Amino acid sequence: MKKLILPIALLFLTSVSALAQMQPFALQDVKLTGGPFKNAQDVDQRYILALNPDKLLAPYLIDAGLPVKAPRYGNWESSGLDGHIGGHYLSALAMLYASTGDAELKKRLDYMVDQLAQCQAKNGNGYVGGIPQGKVFWERIHKGDIDGSSFGLNNTWVPLYNIHKLFAGLRDAYEYAGNQQAKQVLIGLGDWFVELIKPLSDEQIQQVLRTEHGGINETFADLYILTNDKKYLETAQRISHRAILEPLLAKQDKLTGLHANTQIPKVIGFEKIAMLAGKPDWSDAATYFWQNVSQHRSVAFGGNSVREHFNPTTDFSQVLRSNQGPETCNSFNMLRLSKALFLDKSDVTYLDFYERALYNHILSSQHPEKGGFVYFTPIRPNHYRVYSQPETSMWCCVGSGIENHTKYGELIYSHSANDLFVNLFIPSTVNWADKNVKLTQRTEFPYKNESDLVIETTKPQEFSLNIRYPKWAENLVVLVNGKAQAVADAPAGYVAVARKWRAGDKVTVRFNTSTRLEQLPDGSNWSAFVHGPIVLAAKTSTADLTGLFADDSRMGHETKGKLYPLTDAYALVGEPATYLSRLKPADRLRFRLDSLTLQPFYEVHDARYQLYFQTFSNAAFAEQRARLKQQEATALALEAITxxxxxxxxxxxxxxxxxxxxxxxxxxxxxxxxxxxxxxxxxxxxxxxxxxxxxxxxxxxxxxxxxxxxxxxxxxxxxxxxxxxxxxxxxxxxxxxxxxxxxxxxxxxxxxxxxxxxxx
CATH class of the missing domain: 2.60.120.260 (Galactose-binding domain-like)
Known part of the structure; x- marks a missing residue:
């Protein structure tokens, strides 16, 4: 660790592993003030308010035998997963209310919770749910009548996954919005579930857990935090899926072929249980999983999976060919896992991935003007994405989608007992109530590589302001009230400015960024252009965008437009040293590449695009393209008659x-x-x-x-x-x-x- 004593400050670079326990700020303490994330939050709020709470509540009222006030939504909300969006809606309302203070959001949240409480009272046993024929279904489980597969349990579509959304929504209604009634409904629901599975053997519970069940183990850990009742922590451990946990404990990669988003929430639960039950090996298992998925199974924008499953780490060819690329729900949950591990281990490596997925997958997964959420993000060249609509689309990625853009303030800043940390360069303010300090961040990043941090405080006080030095940043410079400070050269840590701060003190951070090519994890000759943390892509066409905004069909989340041959995609041919030199900078993170214009992927909408580029030497070009063309011709001919x-x-x-x-x-x-x-x-x-x-x-x-x-x-x-x-x-x-x-x-x-x- 290098230290330099300065007249006004102590400034040095430090690894976060030596820091005190990291703590997040409440969403109420962080406000977005501009930029693409604030726009995304505002667009999401319009979508959330366009949804009808009574339609979302209908499955719960039907199951409880109460009169409905509006017919339930169609699509997935009427075809077996009835009620799952209602749980997500509780979370979205709670977090967006915390982020904005908008009274209408709180009004809707309180109304939803009250109606759910009435359903619970009518049921009389603590249960509340929207699962079709729920009472009959749960009674079969209680009796040990179990016939489960990866998504069907007794021919019911992922019922534990469904009810997990309600568990999480009630938790969030209490945690983020302070709704006491939500806490009581949650405890009642938890007690019902504990009694439900009490007669089951551990073997029978593991049989139930073969079916996708979300992060239900995590929500029982949360119930333990809320009540300090050990039965919930014991239940959390009992409903942790051993078939996934045990290979991770042994540091064995058994993930290929598994349904990706089924596994990630389980691991979030493993990490939380590890912290509460003193199980460091479970935390090691979560770390191993995170490293495997983030480093070996994720594409440039942070997403993972093909057709919802983990592909082989040594072969991303199916991801390249498929119109069903990485699923947004996966990144939603990988961000939650990254946040949990960062707060536990104070390691900026988790922030590196978090930032990459946040800017490039999550931000890009919502239409920035019309609203609507993306299910699959294909990396197939010259393909496109489909966006949801409030009245037609009730997919899982709509549920996580309405949550994604409500909580951008969760990790821009963090703190320890005595120090403040700036993790992301996003225009915002943070109120550090314990110190009576407010910090305002003014930045146009990523379009300008500079951020001003202005301190407001009622009295001078000493603390360290720690500014993340990302691994992608070059030549970082820190100025305090206009005076340059010495900064160590090595990134991937924090620059700590320790001094007695006064109202109006300003810290300016400047750095350079460059463009690089990143290969797919399998080492194949497909690469993406990445500038700093921003993935670049080119709009290639607006033709044949069939189903761009989804209808209410069962498979409306999938693209229906033509698959263009991979051989039609732009390729980089020649010596590798020339690939980057072909880029000609334009304006606002735009680059010319012959006839193409590269720009941040999160700006690319309503168009086909190319994100990955095949690279060839001159000698290999003709041979490899011919082979690929034959493979493509065979595959496309079959699709044409399908x-x-x-x-x-x-x-x-x-x-x-x-x-x-x-x-x-x-x-x-x-x-x-x-x-x-x-x-x-x-x-x-x-x-x-x-x-x-x-x-x-x-x-x-x-x-x-x-x-x-x-x-x-x-x-x-x-x-x-x-x-x-x-x-x-x-x-x-x-x-x-x-x-x-x-x-x-x-x-x-x-x-x-x-x-x-x-x-x-």
Whole structure:
């Protein structure tokens, strides 16, 4: 640690590992004052106020047998996940009220909580929920009648995930907005759940936890914090998923193929339980998970997953090809985990990732003018994103989306007992009530590499103002009241300015940033341009943006527009040293790259875009492009004749196709998902305009027709052909085709990989 004694200050660079315990500021203490984050907060508020609380409450009232005041929303709120947005809405209202003080938000929040309390009172046992036929469902679980898979528990769509949103929403209503009634409803709901699972063995609980359940272990840890009742902490540990925890404890990467967002909330719970129960190995497990996902599974903007699942760390090719890129919910939860680990371990490495994902994924996931939230962010060149609408779209990424933009003030600043930390360069104010100090940050970052920090205090007092020196910053300069200070050269720590501060003191921070190329984690020849912490992308076209703003269809969150061949994308050809030199700076973080203009990805909307660029040497260009072109031609030709398809064993495709089944399991082998059954499985295929003529079913094992039956709309299917691992059935021309696959008594079906309805 280098120290330099100055006439007015003690200024040095320090690693945060040596610092006292870091504490966050309450959202009430931090106010955004301008810039893209303040705009995003304002746009989100309009979206939140456009939602009807009575429609969101309807599933809860229906389940409690109370009269509804408005019909429930459609989309996911009427197709099995009824009530999940209501929980997110509580969180969003509470955090946005804390961030803004807007009375209408508090009014809505109090109303929602009161209505939920009435539902709870009517139920009479502490339960409140919007899950369809909830009372029947939970009674089966209480009796140990459990048939679970990754997203279906007793043929109910992720019920614990659903109710976790209510647990979290009630917690947030109390924590951020001080609603005492929310605390009482939360405790009642927690007590009901403790009694619900009391008869279950640990093995049965782990069977339940096979189905996506959000961060329900974390909310029981929160109940322990609120009440100091150990039964909640014991429950939190009991409902922690051992199949995920144990490999992490052993530092084993078993994540490939798993549904990504199912796992991240569990790990947030592991970290919180570690702090409360004195389990440092659980915290180590959370750290291992974070390092694996953030460093080896995340693309340049901080997101991860393809078609909602973790892809192999050594192969990002499917992420590049798919129209279903990283899911916004994943980054929502990775930010929560990063924040928890930063506050626990005081390590700026977590801030580096937090900042990257905040600017480039979270900020980009909301339309900056019209509002609307993004589910998938493809990195496929020349593709685009779809935005939600308040009346049509009730996806999980709408629920996390309305929360994302309410809490930007959560980590701009932090503090220890005696020191203040500036973590992010965002225009804002922070009120440090314990010291009676207010700090105002004036900055236009990332468009200008400078920030002014102005102190307000009623009396002179001593403390250290610690300014993060990011690893991407170059030649950082600190001035105190216009006088330059000496700063050590090494970034990735804090510059600490220790002095007796007086009202009006101003600290100016200046630095340089440069552009670099970042490869995908698999080391393939695809790279993104990153300037400082900002990922750059180019708008490439506004053609064929089908479904840009989503309708209310079950799969409205997916793009429907044409996939452009990867070989049509701009490529960097030549010596690697020339790639960056081709960029010609323009204005406000814009760069010319031949006919393209690169700009911050969070500014790119209503257009197809290119974020990743393939790099070639001159010698390799022709050969590799030819091979890629052939692969693309084959894949696009198949997509051209596809009317509908199901990727068996993948959560969202199966939910989108109304999967049902009994005695069924799923898995991931040889980089392929599958599902099999000892009873039956069924899907519904959409046969638009009756164009589908046949159904091709592929398996990972040989399909023996004596051991499996296929039904189409409840009638035996006509088998057109059977060839080892593929069988082709005749489609019946109906607009909706119900496909049922049953196993012969006492046998299991093969592992089915894909069902594809095609035009030939």
């Amino acid at each position: 009317v509908d398809k199901v990727n068996c064993g993948e959560q969202q495709p199966e939910v989108d196709h109304q999967y049902k089944g009994e005695k069924s399991d799923s898995g991931y082998d040889d980089e392929q998902f599958w599902r099999r059954t000892r009873s039956f499985i069924s899907y519904q295929l959409q046969n638009k305009n009756g164009a589908g003529k046949s159904i091709a079913i592929k398996a990972l094992d040989d399909i023996k027709l004596d051991n499996v039956r296929f039904l189409i709309n409840d009638k035996p299917a006509a088998i057109l052909s059977s060839d080892g691992k593929t069988v082709r059935l005749r489609a019946d021309g109906q607009p909706v085709i119900s496909l049922t696959i049953t196993a012969s008594p006492g046998l299991s079906t093969p592992r089915f990989h894909q069902v594809r309805l095609v035009t030939n």
